Amino acid sequence: MTYWSWETFFDAFPIIITGINVTLGLTVVSFLLALAAGFIWLLLESTPFKAFNFIIYWIREFIRSTPPIVQIFFLYFAWPMVPYIGMSFTPFVAAMLALGIHFSTYISEVYRSGIESVDKGQWEAATALNFSVKDKWFSIVLPQAIPPTIPMLGNYLIILFKEVPLAATIGVVGILSIARSYGAQTWSYLEPLTIVAILFLILSYPSALLVRALEKKMNRQFDKKNTKVKVTE
Amino acid sequence: MMEPIVQYKNVHKSFGDTHVLKGINLDINPGEKIAIIGPSGSGKTTIIRLLMTLEEPTDGDIYVAGKNLWKIEKNGKKMPANERHLASVRKDIGMVFQHFNLFPHKTILDNCAMPLIKVKKMKKSEAREMSKQMLDRVGLGDKYDAYPSNLSGGQKQRVAMARALVMRPKIMLFDEVTSALDPELVGEVLEVIRDLAENASMAMVLVTHEMDFALEIADRVLFLDEGIIAESGTADEVINKSDNPRLQNFLKRFRA
Numbered sequence: 001m002t003y004w005s006w007e008t009f010f011d012a013f014p015i016i017i018t019g020i021n022v023t024l025g026l027t028v029v030s031f032l033l034a035l036a037a038g039f040i041w042l043l044l045e046s047t048p049f050k051a052f053n054f055i056i057y058w059i060r061e062f063i064r065s066t067p068p069i070v071q072i073f074f075l076y077f078a079w080p081m082v083p084y085i086g087m088s089f090t091p092f093v094a095a096m097l098a099l100g101i102h103f104s105t106y107i108s109e110v111y112r113s114g115i116e117s118v119d120k121g122q123w124e125a126a127t128a129l130n131f132s133v134k135d136k137w138f139s140i141v142l143p144q145a146i147p148p149t150i151p152m153l154g155n156y157l158i159i160l161f162k163e164v165p166l167a168a169t170i171g172v173v174g175i176l177s178i179a180r181s182y183g184a185q186t187w188s189y190l191e192p193l194t195i196v197a198i199l200f201l202i203l204s205y206p207s208a209l210l211v212r213a214l215e216k217k218m219n220r221q222f223d224k225k226n227t228k229v230k231v232t233e
Numbered sequence: 234m235m236e237p238i239v240q241y242k243n244v245h246k247s248f249g250d251t252h253v254l255k256g257i258n259l260d261i262n263p264g265e266k267i268a269i270i271g272p273s274g275s276g277k278t279t280i281i282r283l284l285m286t287l288e289e290p291t292d293g294d295i296y297v298a299g300k301n302l303w304k305i306e307k308n309g310k311k312m313p314a315n316e317r318h319l320a321s322v323r324k325d326i327g328m329v330f331q332h333f334n335l336f337p338h339k340t341i342l343d344n345c346a347m348p349l350i351k352v353k354k355m356k357k358s359e360a361r362e363m364s365k366q367m368l369d370r371v372g373l374g375d376k377y378d379a380y381p382s383n384l385s386g387g388q389k390q391r392v393a394m395a396r397a398l399v400m401r402p403k404i405m406l407f408d409e410v411t412s413a414l415d416p417e418l419v420g421e422v423l424e425v426i427r428d429l430a431e432n433a434s435m436a437m438v439l440v441t442h443e444m445d446f447a448l449e450i451a452d453r454v455l456f457l458d459e460g461i462i463a464e465s466g467t468a469d470e471v472i473n474k475s476d477n478p479r480l481q482n483f484l485k486r487f488r489a
Contacts, residue, residue: 119334121330121332121333121334122334122336124285124287124330124334125330125334125335125336125393127285127286127287127323128285128287128323128326128327128328128330128397129327129348129352129396129397129400130320130323130324130348130352130400131348131351131352132320132351132352133316135351135352139347139351140336143338144336144337144338
């Protein structure tokens, strides 16, 4: 039986924390990809071609209903074997693509709910004032649709952050991978894995508090029918 | 004889199985003030929404200043109008809505100035100056920097009118603009419309339940019933000289 050793703890800590760049980096790039791809889903599902929209809808539904780890494995191990379009990715890129695309399927729903929350009358007023399609979106609809989605997006960012250790399974060297190999070398898993948990807690919890505060703020603004949201151009 | 600025030619509109407009023929002359009255569900609002391009007619044609609103000719064939064509016709039309539809994320000054900047490509300073003048005219000179949520319903509706007016439309559409207001706020909005009716050269079409007001300012009153224009004439002709029983019935409810 091994007992808790502060010596091991302080020995492991500086080693493990070197992986934080990769863990945070993967979170950020995956999330950026999810934000962009979420928008693309929305566009692809709103074309004038009903059959096409329907196919895209089911592709998105399929990706959303499969576990991210399966998608990570698929992109890393199986994709290179797909004829014609197959190619191999580095572990980091494979994880980024899998997590980014997986989360984009949720984010696209968030966008949709934001856009649907904008009153139909706003579109009509913009039409009556002869706004171009582009100005309708960028000056009228999106400035009203985006603020209420920010807390939801924040929540997905935190969930994504907690899914990032899945990338360890294909060899992305984040904090979890480092902790595991530290454990394998020293036969002490207790301290390194505790460090990993603490690091996640330190990063997630304040973010969760921030999101909750944002949520409260938005609710206060959007409960009222006519909101006062300051959006700078 | 003046060339009409708007012409409806046998215009039909259905929503699913509901046949709302059943052959509307209507000429609107430049500067003419028209009031449309009629029971709810008779299609009053739909008539002006078609002109504002918020709904597309199922059949028939609408001409604005001689141009077919919903169709373009391409190689001798009639095609559905594209957004560019709609925009070129729509620029002469303005509309005020029942629920104001102000932009909640903009100050009232920006509500007025933004369309000038974005749509008319006006310089910012010029747009703001024009908007201020228009807001002064509707009595909101002290509220430039307020947000719509801080205004009363009557004030919101006056901003909405200023926002539409500053675009200098040739035709202004009013869609039950006082229906969503508390009774004590109706007067201030009607006052602005009366001022326009007396002093502005644009054509105006009012869909309204304010019967007495409509009769007072309108050059012509249309009684719409079950999707057709059942009566048309001066207020006096429609109210006092018509023997249409459904119109009498409708009016009786307002006199009661």
